[in-house]
Amino acid sequence: MKELIAPTTRLHTAWLEAHAEWGPGQHEDGFGLHPSDEVNSPAGFAAWVARLLGQSDPAKPLDAGKGRCTYRWIVESNRVLGGIALRHGSSDYVLWAGHIGYGIRPSARRRGLATWALGRMLDEARTLGLDRVLAAARSTMPPR
Ligand SMILES: CC(C)(COP(=O)(O)OP(=O)(O)OC[C@H]1O[C@@H](n2cnc3c(N)ncnc32)[C@H](O)[C@@H]1OP(=O)(O)O)[C@@H](O)C(=O)NCCC(=O)NCCS
Numbered sequence: 001m002k003e004l005i006a007p008t009t010r011l012h013t014a015w016l017e018a019h020a021e022w023g024p025g026q027h028e029d030g031f032g033l034h035p036s037d038e039v040n041s042p043a044g045f046a047a048w049v050a051r052l053l054g055q056s057d058p059a060k061p062l063d064a065g066k067g068r069c070t071y072r073w074i075v076e077s078n079r080v081l082g083g084i085a086l087r088h089g090s091s092d093y094v095l096w097a098g099h100i101g102y103g104i105r106p107s108a109r110r111r112g113l114a115t116w117a118l119g120r121m122l123d124e125a126r127t128l129g130l131d132r133v134l135a136a137a138r139s140t141m142p143p144r
Pocket residue numbers: 029030100101102103104105108109110111112113114115116
């Protein structure tokens with residue numbers, strides 16, 4: 001059964017397996033992964049997961065330059081199939097990138113997973129009080 005779950009260190013090995021499938025240099029939309037994130041070691045992965053969880057927790061202070069964002073992984077039978085991010089607020093970046101970004105690993109595409117995850121994230125958006133959600137299709141880099 002597929003689930004939408006918060007990022008977790010429990011799935012380090014499974015996440016790395018999905019990451020390898022995307023291949024080097026590919027931007028994995030929806031995961032909040034930066035080129036500088038070191039995710040191979042348990043400590044590096046734990047630091048990255050902690051950043052993602054902290055970014056979504058209104059009780060935690062935000063790092064400079066970061067906006068609030070809810071990250072979820074699409075998981076089935078302990079396999080990581082994709083990621084989806086719900087950016088909160090309406091900063092210039094959100095208005096450029098949209099509230100929602102998602103990515104499905106290549107072998108799991110065209111099964112309706114992105115459509116399903118989008119529906120679930122819209123429920124989360126309603127809970128946050130968002131009555132309109134912007135989705136954007138962009139082929140350019142964000143404004144600096
Ligand atoms: C875009 C992406 C998220 C779609 O994920 P997915 O789980 O395959 O999407 P779904 O199965 O829910 O497809 C929904 C519909 O989108 C359209 N679609 C999806 N992939 C498509 C493709 N490669 N070409 C044309 N239409 C496509 C189709 O209409 C599809 O419905 P259909 O399969 O009944 O024809 C996935 O291809 C991906 O991760 N791409 C790379 C990252 C990206 O572009 N993210 C979006 C920007 S943030």
